[in-house]
Amino acid sequence: MARTPRGAMGLFLALLVVAAASPAAADPPPGRYPQLVGLTTDVTDNLTEGLSGVLGTDGSLIGGWASGGGGAIQTRPTGCVFPRPVNGPEALAALRAANGEFGGVFHGVDITGCVDFLSTTTAADVPGYTSIPYAVDAVTYAINQDSDLPSNLTYTQLQRVYRCLNTGFGGTPVTPVLPRVGSGTRAFWLSRMGVTEADIAAGDYPCLRTVDGTVPDNDGAVLVGHDDYLMPYLVSRYVAQAGSATILASTGVTVADRRGPAVLGSVDNVSPTTTGGGLNRALRPELRRHVYTVLPNTKLLYEPYHFLFVADGATVCRQRSTIERFGFGYHGCVYTP
Template sequence: MNGMSEVIVDGSNNKLISSWNAKGSAGFQTRPSGCNYIGNNGESAYVEGRRANGSGAGQQALRDAFTTGKTTFGCLDFARSSSAASASNLGTVEVKGLALATDSLTFAVNKQTAIPRKLTKQNLIDAYHCNFGGFTTGAWKALIPQAGSGTRSTWLGKVGLTEGDLTNPANLPCVTDQADLGTRGGSNPLQEHDLRTLNGTSIAPVSVAQWVSMMGGGVDSDLRGSSMLGTITASSGELSYPISLNTSYGNLAGTADDFAATRTVFNVVPTSILTGGANANPTAISVFEDTDPAAGTNTSMLCNRTDVLAKYGFAPIATCGTGSIVNPQ
């Protein structure tokens, strides 16, 4: 969305949206007066008025921006999110989770890894349950990103874990969310898609779109370190490669082997500023929402910039600009 904010413009070349990094010590201002957000140093817990780090925190920030009486009321219009809109994050604010594109998740390992680069679904499940190779002793580390990130919640679901399974640091000692590979829940959280601390005996999930865009210069910071992407394989020997625009990544012929690691990424927008809303905003509608039900026609400015989606490693999606209402009033 940072890249989209540079190219989504009106007829006079005025930018129509703004987007800020989830992590950064510097603050930013979203309105001509007021609405000053302070920076963060990678903290994942949501604090009103601070950079929101992670999909859940972004949705909470949007909630406060549409909740009367909050300090940041009126300061934001949308939240980008790699997980579906959740009522638990949004309070009573009614939104649409508008689909943007398809992303896929895979595992990453260090180039000098002792871990196989080709793993089955069951291998990955076993690794994150500390029941595979060196993970059994905790000598190898299965990494997850910081709390609140969409990547963390999606990946935990894929490998059969919940946040409840991780409550006690003594359980699953091979699983950590620390950049220094220390005990889970410490003071050095691993930022999602930051693979610079991967060593030869650790594994981590990563967005293929993020990895590709870092490789191709689509983003300013290259956080890949010495990582390489892993490949999902099946007991039959079938392979699914995590290459850009592979919208069927992880879909294998054998149901037991199917890792189906694609996901939809969204923009979460309050319905009050969309079509038919109490404060319908023509700019928001034209940027985010597909209002034409005809197949093959899409009115969303974002959805029509498939060149930008491809640059950042995403695949266009037929349902772009549409989505379900969360918290219907």
């Protein structure tokens, strides 16, 4: 990719600075530039913000800029103004560019040295990078609280619903709903349901509904007025939304409560949450996934990366109360060189 000419770059950066004036909710506050710059996905944004508040002084050690939402971000006090990644794959591309790949260029901007790590639910399957799990997330289905659809389904029943083989239960029709195109939750759910985007594009599953592209994932407003809708919902996000008042009071982090009329369903008679309201790690493994810190291999043995993310008993991995408060399951430090 060619670098942007110097004159054009100046105008481009000026426009981006204006766009960056309205940061995403999970970004560090304007003017705060942590020592280690992270990029996050729409799953890990609030968790990274919470971890930032308990590590270092006033969020000065780590911070994460959220993917999605458009506009631009600035990750260092000078320079490092670039387009906000739209999703997890783009965030990984930005991390790679910042650490010397692609000529250091991301969307036409040289971002060398502008990003240090990535927090995501997808392991980086590229040479030169290590994905270190530190928490657990899960996905289940949600329905309207007034719906007559079953509050418990088998994994096979869910797959049949999303393959348009089961159109109702006991006389109650069911409409399987998918998050917006490009969503990480959508990709994960489709992989578990045995459906591909190519199949959908070919018209093989006409019963599927996709929400409007402007609607965020894990938003119960989708279910308003639709007792027939069934859709995937992140357990971590639901738990955090339910505890949004406590999270704000204890951490200062704002989590928008978007549950609306949504209630989570059990799968194979296993509730997605524990009696205490946290994520239930007993959900079948197909519905669980790890949360990772992705680092360039060149930084694994150097401080502060090593003691924060890599070492036996790494600092980030030990933040059990914060990890669970934001709706994730505790995983501990399991990195093996």
